[in-house]
Amino acid sequence: MRERTRNHPLREELRATLRLAGPLALANMLQMAVFAIDVIFVARLGQEALAASSLAVAIVAVVMMGLNGVTGAVAPLIAAEIGRRRNSVREVRRSARMALWLALGLGLVAVGICFFGERIMLLTGQSPRISAISGHFIRVISLALVPMAVANVLRTFVSALGRPVFATVITALSIGVNALGNYALVFGNLGMPALGLTGSALASTITACVTVLAYVVAIRNDRNLRRFHVFGRFWRPEWQRLRQMLRLGLPISATLIAEGGLFSGAAFLMGLVGEVELAAHTVALQIAAFAFQVPFGIGQAATIRVGYHYGAGDRDAIARAGWVAIAIGLGFVGLSALAMLLIPRTIISAYVDVSAPANAALVALAVQYLFVAAIFQLTDGVQAIAAGVLRGVQDTRIPAVIAIVGYWLAGFATSVALGLFTPLRGVGVWIGLAVGLTVAAILLLGRWHWRGRFGLVPERSMPISAPIVALS
Template identity: 60%
Template sequence: MTTGANTGIWRSEALATLRLAVPLAAANLLQMAVYAIDVIFVARLGQTPLAASSLSVSLFGLLAWSLSGLTGAVSALVAAELGARNHAVRSVRRSTRMGLWLAVGTGTLAMILCSFGREILLLTGQAREVADLSGGFLHVLKWAMVPMLIANVLRSVVSALGRPVFATFITALAIAVNAAGNYALVFGHWGMPALGLQGSALSSVITGCVTALAYTGAIFANRRLRRHYLFGHLWRPDWQRLREIAAIGAPIFFQVLAEAGLFGAAAFLMGRIGEAELAAHTVALQIAAFTFQIPMGIGQAATIRVGYHYGAGDRAAMGRAGWASLQIGLCIALFSSSLMVLAPRLLLSAYIDVNAAERAVMVALAVRYLVVAAAFQLVDATQVILAGALRGLQDTKVPMAIALLGYWVPGFGVSVMLGLGTGLRGFGVWIGLATGLAVVAAMLLWRWNRREALGLLHARG
């Protein structure tokens, strides 16, 4: 094969990845804007409500993101089915139906756990006032869990079916709904009661329901999606397909749980160190999480592209899809890292008034945390994209073990040691976060590079 032809193949793969990644990353960024709206409104209620909201969202988000990993496994199955081209319409419908069953079942269990949010926070040593506020917040917010998981399944399916742009438009709609809900319910505008912190939670519930309904409407409205009859026979169990989704998705659940749990645990550590540290951590983490949405979207695209080639049995194309995704992601991560170093106060100003005297300590702490966040942008992008590529190969068990080991031994261990055992305090916690991400990224890179030798390319015929 000539060099020109080889270059053309790589360019074609990169463009195919970008066609998926751009709308998915845009949807992820817009989703962070949905969460940012909550922070912006709640921050105006004061530092204590902001701390309570942060802890509540940490617990809720830990469950929601992990279960999104479990139910989102349908994208890997759908992509492989499309690549294999064997009864794809029926197979896609089976995966969608059982994905929705998982969303409802696991979401209900998560709601029950959220009902004990106050007690969980008290067990972690949080202040009683903050725990009381958090408990009330979670009692409302928990009702957003099931619709959010349903929306995640539908988003995963429509993206794998070549309509990722729907995710962008629907998430943009969610921003408008959440902004209007917070405006009306937190401070009591448009004739609505001023519910304060719980008003923000209720707005999230409304937003989750609208999002799920919007995906449903888009599926019925689009001819290509409608022909898959995705909602057909919803009541009919398909235990084999449910087991297949669970076999791939359960390790993803624990992998996401390990990472989300690390950051959630960091919030609890910050709560023990002080309210100013926790508030600074909340805002700085919002920025780091916002930039992370782009490589996460690329990782989601990598799952679909690698999964498609996996189903088709094209080993060379599997490798191209993974490496092209990683190269794109690292270029973008380098840019976001530079922004955190060169303009941290500008980034912070999107969330808080950086010139307010009463926030001086919080701003100074947040700027320090962003320096560490800048350092781990590249490794964070590496780990999420390679995890996505390996999911396309339906390889999830060992990446799960890597995540559990990397995040919770060196990651959390360093956070506790430096955060609570030295004068570094919150800065030490963030060093621990960076350590965990770096270890996981290195191990996943080794596994992806050795994918053929490890027998991961059992392509379908």
């Protein structure tokens, strides 16, 4: 009886998902720590510098999400190929190679877009001075986009192949690199020139390049990963695989851009409300985004776990993997919401001095924004994981439509109405964020619940040829 309980499919799926999601979520949180280092250093340059950098990062973040969306299609493809066990080495290599092609090609296009950052900010009504400072910052930090896109592909590759801990270790390494770079280049330490905001942007670019190098070293020194020869015959095109990746990846990109655009758009709205409101929004959003990295990591793990079973044609295992991931995510976001409600000033103190009189207005506003963030933690987590499980069954087009409807028609419209035309101001903008995330969560969860009715999974389970959980 004890052995039967230990090997229960639900329990095995729970263990496998946690083994995969744990390192990915931790890596995501560490990545946020990398970004937080930038905010911490820039915040000490003053509110003007913080406001300018937040606007620049808002644009870069949306562009980066678009890149990660297209190249992120490699996750369900690799997972399904491993699940089928059909020429997995060759098929996985083809998918990874085409994802790297897209990372390089689209990354260069993204750099070109970012060079128009100042013009974009002026068109949205930002002040000329803030726009000029931010425009220069974005031109420098855009150089990090290509290595960041490449790193995202390599991170997905090692995770799908059962080495998610590599992502954790490498991201931890990048924290040290970024902290050292900011320390040296922002304020002119270690014999380097004091470059201010430009120094922070250069530190981010250096960190991205070091991250790619670390993944290359890890892949070449791991026996299981090395056998895929992921960098072999890099010049050889696989046009069918590239088209397949674009077919899956472009809707994912649209989904991520819609979500990222919602938050970036909120930053621009805050810029219209006021400079202090924008600075408070930046701090509060950093905190909310940090907490979001756990359900986001669970969603990434769910894409891989569901993708394994989708490739194997196991209908029951697909359902089990999806619901287990959603349950794990709900458990965590409940705890993070409580923390935001009970100790908001303690959390904010990690970013700014809450006792300084000069920061009083900023802290008061950030506390209000965190109250709203605590409320939408549940729906934010659900929508992230539901999107992840749907990607596992290679369903990306309708979720993209849901994202646009939820985030923009419901969310952003509410933010504009409440933020610019009512006394709620910044709080109204955050209420709009909550509305958008909640609508998306309900629609995505409904699509997952009725996945059989929509023809997203096999009509019945088929036998699998190997224990998929061994790769978790």
